[in-house]
Amino acid sequence: MSRFVDRVVVHATAGAGGNGCASVHREKFKPLGGPDGGNGGRGGSIVLVVDTGVHTLLDFHHHPHQRARGGTQGQGAFKTGANAQDMELRVPDGTVVFDDDGEILADLVGDGTRFVAAQGGRGGLGNAALASPARKAPGFALLGEPGEERTLTLELRSLADVGLLGFPSAGKSSLVSVLSAARPKIADYPFTTLVPQLGVVSAGDETFTVADVPGLIPGASDGRGLGLEFLRHIERCSVLVHVVDCATFETERDPVADIEALEAELARYTPALGGSLDDRPRLIALNKIDVPDAAELVEIVRADLDERFGWPIFPISTASRAGLRELSFAMGAAVAAHRASETPREASRVVITPKAVGDSGFTVEVDPEVDGGFVVRGDRPERWIRQTAFDNDEAVGYLADRLARLGVEEALAKAGAVPGCPVTIGDMTFDWEPSTPAGVAMTMSGRGTDTRLDATDRIGADQRKRDRASRRSHLSDAELAAGARYASDHELDDPER
Numbered sequence: 013m014s015r016f017v018d019r020v021v022v023h024a025t026a027g028a029g030g031n032g033c034a035s036v037h038r039e040k041f042k043p044l045g046g047p048d049g050g051n052g053g054r055g056g057s058i059v060l061v062v063d064t065g066v067h068t069l070l071d072f073h074h075h076p077h078q079r080a081r082g083g084t085q086g087q088g089a090f091k092t093g094a095n096a097q098d099m100e101l102r103v104p105d106g107t108v109v110f111d112d113d114g115e116i117l118a119d120l121v122g123d124g125t126r127f128v129a130a131q132g133g134r135g136g137l138g139n140a141a142l143a144s145p146a147r148k149a150p151g152f153a154l155l156g157e158p159g160e161e162r163t164l165t166l167e168l169r170s171l172a173d174v175g176l177l178g179f180p181s182a183g184k185s186s187l188v189s190v191l192s193a194a195r196p197k198i199a200d201y202p203f204t205t206l207v208p209q210l211g212v213v214s215a216g217d218e219t220f221t222v223a224d225v226p227g228l229i230p231g232a233s234d235g236r237g238l239g240l241e242f243l244r245h246i247e248r249c250s251v252l253v254h255v256v257d258c259a260t261f262e263t264e265r266d267p268v269a270d271i272e273a274l275e276a277e278l279a280r281y282t283p284a285l286g287g288s289l290d291d292r293p294r295l296i297a298l299n300k301i302d303v304p305d306a307a308e309l310v311e312i313v314r315a316d317l318d319e320r321f322g323w324p325i326f327p328i329s330t331a332s333r334a335g336l337r338e339l340s341f342a343m344g345a346a347v348a349a350h351r352a353s354e355t356p357r358e359a360s361r362v363v364i365t366p367k368a369v370g371d372s373g374f375t376v377e378v379d380p381e382v383d384g385g386f387v388v389r390g391d392r393p394e395r396w397i398r399q400t401a402f403d404n405d406e407a408v409g410y411l412a413d414r415l416a417r418l419g420v421e422e423a424l425a426k427a428g429a430v431p432g433c434p435v436t437i438g439d440m441t442f443d444w445e446p447s448t449p450a451g452v453a454m455t456m457s458g459r460g461t462d463t464r465l466d467a468t469d470r471i472g473a474d475q476r477k478r479d480r481a482s483r484r485s486h487l488s489d490a491e492l493a494a495g496a497r498y499a500s501d502h503e504l505d506d507p508e509r
Contacts, residue, residue: 018069018167018168018244018245018361019069019165019166019167019168020069020070020072020073020165020166021076021100021163021164021165021166022072022076022078022129022163022164022165022166022226023076023077023162023163024058024075024078024129024130024160024161024162024163024164024500025058025078025079025080025130025159025160025161026055026056026057026058026080026130026131026132026133026159026161027055027056027057027079027080027081027082027083027132028055028082028083028132028133028156028157028158029052029053029055029082029083029085029132029134029135029156029157029158030052030053030054030055030056030084030085030086030093030094030135030136030140030156031052031085031086031134031135031136031139031153031154031156031158031444032050032051032052032085032086032136032137032141032142032153032154032155032156033047033049033050033052033085033086033087033088033091033138033139033372034138034139034150034151034152034153035047035048035049035050035087035088035089035138035139035140036048036149044149046140046148046149047138047139047140047142047143047148047149047150047492048087048088048089048090048140049086049087049088049090049138049139049140049153049297050087050088050089050090050091050092050093050138050140050254051086051093051135051136051137051138052083052084052085052086052092052093052135052136052137052138052140052156053083053084053085053086053092053093053094053095053096053135054083054095054096054132054133054135055080055081055082055083055096055127055132055133055134055135055156055157055159056081056082056083056095056096056097056098056099056132056133056159057080057098057099057132057159058078058080058098058099058101058117058128058130058131059098059099059100059101059126059127059128059129059131060100060101060103060107060109060120060126060127060129060166061101061102061103061121061124061125061126062102062103062104062105062121062123062124062125062126063102063103063104063109063123064104064105064123065102065251066102066103066104067104068104068168069103069104069107069166070316071102072101072166078101078374079099079100080098080099080130080159081096081097081099082096082098082133082156082306083095083096083132083133083135083156084096085156086135086138086153087270090138090140090361092135093135093417094365095135096132098132101129101193103120103166104168105120105121105122105123105171106120106121106168106169106170106171106248107120107166107167107168107169107273108120108166108167108168108169109127109129109164109165109166110164110165110166110167111162111163111164111165112163114419114477116430117164118368121171129162129164130159130160130161130162130174131159131160132149132159132160133156133157133158133160134156134157135156135157136153136154136155136156136157136399137153137154138154139151139152139153142154142410146204147303147410150405150406150409150410151399151404151406152401152404152406152442154375154399154400154401154407155398155399155400155401156399157395157398157399158398159239161264162245164439164475167244167493168245169244169245169247170210170223170245170248171221171248172210172221172222172223172245172246172248172249173220173221173222173249173250173343173347173350173442174213174220174221174222174249174250174251174252174253174343174346174347175222175223175225175245175246175249175252175253176188176222176223176224176225176255177225177246177249177251177252177253177254177255177257177278178254178255178257178270178274179257179265179270179274179275181257181452182257182299183255183299183300183330184224184225184255184256185209185224186330186331187222187224187255187297187299187328187330187336188209188211188222188224189211189330190330190333190336191211191213191222191336191340192211192212192213192222200450209223209224209232210222210224211224213340213343213344215341215344216331216341216342216344218344218347218348219419220343220344220346220347222343223245223246223249225245225246226241230402235436243277243281246289247289249292249295250354251292251293251294251295251343251346251347251350251353252278252289252292252293252294252295253294253295253296253297253339253343254270254271254274254295254296254297254323255297255299255411256270256271256296256298256299257270257299257300257450258298258299258300258301258303258306258307258310258327259299259303259305259306259309266309266313267296267298267309267313267317267336268313268316268320271296271317271321272320273412276458278290293323293346293350294321294323294350295323295326295339295342295343295346296317296321296323296324296325296326297323297326297328297339298310298313298314298325298326298327298328299328299329299330300329300330300331301327301328301329301334301335302331302332302334303330307327310327323482324342326338326339326342332335356464362391363449373390373391373392373418374388374389374390374391374392374393374418374420374423375388375389375390376423376424376426376427376429377389377390378427379434379436381439382434382436384423384433384434385433385434385435385436385441386422386429386433386434386435386436386491387435387436387437388420388423388435388436390435392418393415393418393420394437394438396414396415396446397411397437397438397439397440398438402440421446424444424446425446429444431444431445431446432444432445
């Protein structure tokens, strides 16, 4: 049995970018031919595409988690990793995309309209791309960026020109069935219509669509009945038609009270797409005049309806089809008037916003959770953190150089940071040790040296020579000569030498 789903929550995860490759070119007579590591491939994005052949969000109801493929890793010999293909998700025409905060991200109208729901991660650079005159053979590469993860709410708002409103069993489904080729379910019990039904109607030169919305009852805007779930389907309607049951057996109801009750619910409903339902033109269809009591009631209440609302009134019967021609032509005229007054949509243009003058691209704030700590926020610093392999000292040094060139260290110094204070960038927290004298009292080093190397635990060549001399100081000349011959013999016997 088919189901109609018009609201789903989708967890979209784009593909991660491939890691860059750290490789050195090697061939005969060229043991160190320079870096040749290729870049990683781009991860696949998740894109929503409008398809007029899709009419429900049922697929996402069964598969709410959508994950795109990641890019492949770069390889040696300058081989770039392959880019992953974007994942295209087909959605119905009229789908509205919301974020976690309920803000509208996109209103997808028109066949082929596209929206990037989650952006794929960029691939990391290989060491060939990181080579420079100062760093001729980098021993590291950048990691690929993780794909964007987003939780989105998709809601379908039907694209209908005319919306039929009324209490349950007012005859809305019957009206759609006789005006168009649609065949909605019709039965003699309330809430027969559980999902919106669309029908295409032709009246003279006008062709328009009619939406049969499930029956509304007082309190629908507060969640009673089925009306609240489907009021969103009349947000795009340019004309609203009140279908009134004039042959109801409920003595406490009358056409004026029914319309007033539904208008009160419409006034309390706030369309998510903006605007208001108050400015939509209305028509009144007094249904079931084939019943004698209903025909008499129409003559009684016509004057009251005209005085109370002032909207065009059409007595109709879906059983005998009386008055349907007049009603359909009135609908077509109202739709045509709305289309003529509507401002034509302009084609979307790409807007390039230049970077503001003086914008460094990051901010430095005091960390409210860590005493004496600071937080650096910005797209580039956070992206660089994600791209760094912290198990590689050279990669960490490259990150420090990038942050220093961007001005992060200078900004930290101006904000009051001192060496050793915790600094958080993205998901990484580290103890800040300034690598440049930007605003910090540090001893300047000579040309070609780096004071950061003084703090390393690695033993230098000079120290190794002194240690070797101290170990050999107590040996005699004969013992030193025997040791030299032993080392020479084993060097010749070594097959790898």
